[in-house]
Amino acid sequence: MRILWAFIKKEFLQIFRDPSSILIAFILPTLLSLIYMYGINVDSVNINLGLKLDDANPRVVSLARSFSNNQYIRTKVYDDKDAMYSDIVNSKLQGAVIVPNDFTVTLNNGRTAQILVITDGSETNTANYVQSYASGVIYQWLETTGYSKQQVSLIDPQLRIWYNEKLDSHYFILPGSLAVTLSLVGILLTALVVAREWERGTMEALLSTRLSRLHFVAGKYFSYYILGICSLLFNVFLCIAVFDLPFRGSYIILFLVGSLFLLTCMGIGLLVSTIFKNQFLACQISLVMGFLPALLLSGLMFPISSMPAFFRYLTAVLPQRYFVSFIESEFLAGTISDIVLINTVYLSCLCLVLLFLVYKNTLVRLEK
Amino acid sequence: MDTVVINNITKKFEHTTAIDDLTLTIPTGQMTGIVGADAAGKTTLLRIIIGLLCADSGTVTTLGYDPARQKKELIAQIGYMPQKFGLYEDLSVRENLEFYADLKSVDKNFDELLDFTGLRPFQKRLAGNLSGGMKQKVGLACALLGDPKFLVLDEPSVGVDPISRRDLMRLVRATIKEDTTVIWSTAYLDEANSFDNTVVIDKGKVIFHGPPETLAATSADFEREVIRLMGGYEEKESQIAAHYIYRESTVEYPVEALNLLKMYGNFAAVKNNTFHIRKGEIFGLLGPNGAGKSTSFKMMCGLARPTDGTAKIMGVDIRKNPTLARSYLGYMAQKFSLYGNMSVRENLEFFAGIYGIPLAKIKERVGSIASYFGLTVYFDQLSEKLPLGIKQRLSLACALIHNPPILFLDEATSGVDVVTRKEFWCHLRALAKKGVTILITTHFMDEAEYCDNISLFYQGETIAVGTPAALKAQAAAATMEEAFITLINRKDAESGRL
Numbered sequence: 001m002r003i004l005w006a007f008i009k010k011e012f013l014q015i016f017r018d019p020s021s022i023l024i025a026f027i028l029p030t031l032l033s034l035i036y037m038y039g040i041n042v043d044s045v046n047i048n049l050g051l052k053l054d055d056a057n058p059r060v061v062s063l064a065r066s067f068s069n070n071q072y073i074r075t076k077v078y079d080d081k082d083a084m085y086s087d088i089v090n091s092k093l094q095g096a097v098i099v100p101n102d103f104t105v106t107l108n109n110g111r112t113a114q115i116l117v118i119t120d121g122s123e124t125n126t127a128n129y130v131q132s133y134a135s136g137v138i139y140q141w142l143e144t145t146g147y148s149k150q151q152v153s154l155i156d157p158q159l160r161i162w163y164n165e166k167l168d169s170h171y172f173i174l175p176g177s178l179a180v181t182l183s184l185v186g187i188l189l190t191a192l193v194v195a196r197e198w199e200r201g202t203m204e205a206l207l208s209t210r211l212s213r214l215h216f217v218a219g220k221y222f223s224y225y226i227l228g229i230c231s232l233l234f235n236v237f238l239c240i241a242v243f244d245l246p247f248r249g250s251y252i253i254l255f256l257v258g259s260l261f262l263l264t265c266m267g268i269g270l271l272v273s274t275i276f277k278n279q280f281l282a283c284q285i286s287l288v289m290g291f292l293p294a295l296l297l298s299g300l301m302f303p304i305s306s307m308p309a310f311f312r313y314l315t316a317v318l319p320q321r322y323f324v325s326f327i328e329s330e331f332l333a334g335t336i337s338d339i340v341l342i343n344t345v346y347l348s349c350l351c352l353v354l355l356f357l358v359y360k361n362t363l364v365r366l367e368k
Numbered sequence: 369m370d371t372v373v374i375n376n377i378t379k380k381f382e383h384t385t386a387i388d389d390l391t392l393t394i395p396t397g398q399m400t401g402i403v404g405a406d407a408a409g410k411t412t413l414l415r416i417i418i419g420l421l422c423a424d425s426g427t428v429t430t431l432g433y434d435p436a437r438q439k440k441e442l443i444a445q446i447g448y449m450p451q452k453f454g455l456y457e458d459l460s461v462r463e464n465l466e467f468y469a470d471l472k473s474v475d476k477n478f479d480e481l482l483d484f485t486g487l488r489p490f491q492k493r494l495a496g497n498l499s500g501g502m503k504q505k506v507g508l509a510c511a512l513l514g515d516p517k518f519l520v521l522d523e524p525s526v527g528v529d530p531i532s533r534r535d536l537m538r539l540v541r542a543t544i545k546e547d548t549t550v551i552w553s554t555a556y557l558d559e560a561n562s563f564d565n566t567v568v569i570d571k572g573k574v575i576f577h578g579p580p581e582t583l584a585a586t587s588a589d590f591e592r593e594v595i596r597l598m599g600g601y602e603e604k605e606s607q608i609a610a611h612y613i614y615r616e617s618t619v620e621y622p623v624e625a626l627n628l629l630k631m632y633g634n635f636a637a638v639k640n641n642t643f644h645i646r647k648g649e650i651f652g653l654l655g656p657n658g659a660g661k662s663t664s665f666k667m668m669c670g671l672a673r674p675t676d677g678t679a680k681i682m683g684v685d686i687r688k689n690p691t692l693a694r695s696y697l698g699y700m701a702q703k704f705s706l707y708g709n710m711s712v713r714e715n716l717e718f719f720a721g722i723y724g725i726p727l728a729k730i731k732e733r734v735g736s737i738a739s740y741f742g743l744t745v746y747f748d749q750l751s752e753k754l755p756l757g758i759k760q761r762l763s764l765a766c767a768l769i770h771n772p773p774i775l776f777l778d779e780a781t782s783g784v785d786v787v788t789r790k791e792f793w794c795h796l797r798a799l800a801k802k803g804v805t806i807l808i809t810t811h812f813m814d815e816a817e818y819c820d821n822i823s824l825f826y827q828g829e830t831i832a833v834g835t836p837a838a839l840k841a842q843a844a845a846a847t848m849e850e851a852f853i854t855l856i857n858r859k860d861a862e863s864g865r866l
Contacts, residue, residue, distance in 0.1 A: 201453070206454075208418060
């Protein structure tokens, strides 16, 4: 016990003296949260739209006003088609709308009039927004003009959005981003620590003492678990108290599943570090195995159900995937026992497998 | 009873045989020195003895245990100091000691140890902020915790000047009990005579084992005997020098240091350093660690900017035209600055390129220099896989590829075996005879004897300059090592530091 205690004490001294551990555990999450909160907006996009009105009819002017009144659209009216096209080429405009000179005449004759909407297909996502904004504005305008004399619609769908009434994507992205942050803390931070013992030659000294493999693994897990938990609490505090996100679940469940997730990530980090014995390599690998999958394949940004089969199955071994699905429902929908249970079972399995591998790969000599 | 009994052990790594059918016994209660060049197998042998590595074949018994199977029981009785000392740089001296005391489950009364090693004033300092010599002492103190029966020290004196080396030896001698066994590995042959029992290792084999007096009485004789045991060395005419093309110049002093001064904050690393090196002279810079040798060296080649003063290379001011001045230099550093993942040919071609040899002539020059240096057989091997001696030769070839009139060597011979060193010096002397001016730093006192002139450097100042004979006379000493120690102690006494 004295040996384990001394080892843990040493780890904590190192954690406190190494600025990078504080940086990764607290500063980095703050930065990431700020970026997710204020930097990323997946709900709407502001676009610059070019407008060219070939029809001089005053009614068309009200259409132009509808465009400029829209909060997401900045319109610029052009007289010269070539000037407008060249602004599209130079990415000053994301799209353009051209109203032909026979527009009102055709409408007055009761026929279907045409409007040209040009979008920049090199940015597909933005192009979609331009398209839907433009059609939205046009249909709204049409309703007000009295050209359309449609019948009253037979069905009036009543919309109710559950869990996230405001449809604010921050409500799920921020909690989900905990998976990214904790992956970083768990994997990156621990990936460095065993490799560092090898690189600085202290591993050789440790191996020549009574410190056993159990002491070593337990000491590393415990010390960095404590640091990780502090980081987790700090992040939850940021989400709830600072960014004012709704939390409808149970803090105890969050703490328990969070701990499990953290231990799983630390397992990955320690395994990488134990096998490669090189800080640079361990760092690279943990970024590729921790950060990128957490961001891209966890279902946080892109839904897993719409991935190709190969990636869908690949995500099965990613702890982040289970944690993201858990934490989004924990924050927004409250504790749902089925979701908690199934994610806990998967995470526990991964965690134990990793623990076993770490233990097996921790050497008692300088070579196998 | 013997502490260690080794019978016919062999240990192979991926490419090399580190220990080759080695048999050895280490007697209890004595200090045994294991002497050999880098890569001779010293560290592997020590690691096998204490169970950090397992031999491929053969048997080892240490303190009555089998280290391969009973490592846990064995380790409790051993004090081991690995080559990098095993200290946590971000922990203070005291925290390091407490940590290792806990791991060894011994009590934490370090008073005696701290006084003895002179570490008491530095208890609170982080180990990373200590000088090399101090780290060694802390590492030793950690190994000494709990009065181990068997003390294993892996190159405790590497890269350390003769004074610190003597201190450390005295310290170990004074701390151990009568029945404590000590193993001390070293690359310095001149330490061989200070052990009770000396084992000389070469290429994984024991070539001498016994009390050092039985082989030779003095360290100089010991070296000669070891060379004989290694198969002898015959001085041949240096092909390298024979093919060196000397370009005549009228510069009388190709290398000049003029009042060099380097301040780091308020601390003067180098004070007012001035010397002039004649054409064809071998000039040695000697001094304890931290005396300012490396800093002077870096300023001489324009790698560090002098706070004041300057250096002239072939009459060119290094501050005014560093590029031109450096083009006269061939530089060879302590850590071989070769690209390990490039072949011998690629390394040579690269250095030929950066030293400004015209593209069309590179191939021809590389081919010819490789043949003078005997490197043609290794042409397509990766340089990291070469034996140490060949690496060193390749480094010298890279430094000489553009026929420079001046050669700068910064501890170029550390870790190389004695025969290779002899050969290296044979080339250097022959080059000097052809007119190459050589500036060298070294920790080997026997190498200092080969220099034409020596500058003894201490606390940033030159405290003595002259031929080796003159310095020995000045200190009334028989060997260079004694002269070194006497002159530095005298300086200490003058400045009232003792």
